[in-house]
Amino acid sequence: EPEVTQTPSHQVTQMGQEVILRCVPISNHLYFYWYRQILGQKVEFLVSFYNNEISEKSEIFDDQFSVERPDGSNFTLKIRSTKLEDSAMYFCASNRDLYGYTFGSGTRLTVV
Amino acid sequence: QKEVEQDPGPLSVPEGAIVSLNCTYSNSAFQYFMWYRQYSRKGPELLMYTYSSGNKEDGRFTAQVDKSSKYISLFIRDSQPSDSATYLCALGGTSGSRLTFGEGTQLTVNP
Numbered sequence: 001e002p003e004v005t006q007t008p009s010h011q012v013t014q015m016g017q018e019v020i021l022r023c024v025p026i027s028n029h030l031y032f033y034w035y036r037q038i039l040g041q042k043v044e045f046l047v048s049f050y051n052n053e054i055s056e057k058s059e060i061f062d063d064q065f066s067v068e069r070p071d072g073s074n075f076t077l078k079i080r081s082t083k084l085e086d087s088a089m090y091f092c093a094s095n096r097d098l099y100g101y102t103f104g105s106g107t108r109l110t111v112v
Numbered sequence: 113q114k115e116v117e118q119d120p121g122p123l124s125v126p127e128g129a130i131v132s133l134n135c136t137y138s139n140s141a142f143q144y145f146m147w148y149r150q151y152s153r154k155g156p157e158l159l160m161y162t163y164s165s166g167n168k169e170d171g172r173f174t175a176q177v178d179k180s181s182k183y184i185s186l187f188i189r190d191s192q193p194s195d196s197a198t199y200l201c202a203l204g205g206t207s208g209s210r211l212t213f214g215e216g217t218q219l220t221v222n223p
Contacts, residue, residue, distance in 0.1 A: 031208040043156065043200065045210040055208055091155050097207055103155040
């Protein structure tokens with residue numbers, strides 16, 4: 001069964017450093033998303049991406065965040081200057097239609 | 113009022129029990145309704161999807177939607193220890209739209 005692949009599975013970074021989280025969505029999907037889940041809290045939407053541009057973003061997705069689809073397969077989330085409160089699980093998701101909304105296994109980001 | 117409310121539990125049942133998990137929502141714009149299962153520190157795994165009021169069955173799982181009451185349920189029949197996980201309801205508007213999640217209900221099925 002097709003999967004959304006995320007790398008790395010765990011990243012530790014120092015406060016103020018830039019991080020890039022990587023995702024390979026399912027190949028024939030059209031919509032791409034990033035969500036995050038702070039430990040013990042609900043899954044929260046960050047941003048959606050369609051046709052090579054951001055289609056929607058939440059209030060969490062401020063200027064320190066950016067997304068890119070640099071080629072036909074990868075989808076990245078960059079956090080420019082990490083803060084302690086950015087520590088969370090970050091999930092990439094993709095879908096083509098209403099039925100196929102699939103999440104990756106996540107990247108656990110720890111900011112120290 | 114929260115857009116989606118879900119009792120976080122924890123819920124503990126004996127093996128073989130019927131489990132009922134529920135969410136309520138306030139926004140009539142939600143058009144499709146999903147249930148995900150999440151194991152600790154893993155990604156949500158899609159279990160059930162529905163977009164209309166009524167019941168949808170898949171094996172031991174039944175998803176129920178009542179749009180008039182803004183209430184959705186997931187029933188698990190003959191629950192197994194392997195069903196122990198956190199169950200998340202997630203609601204969306206259209207194909208490319210965000211999902212809004214409930215808090216998740218932590219379920220433990222005891223052998």
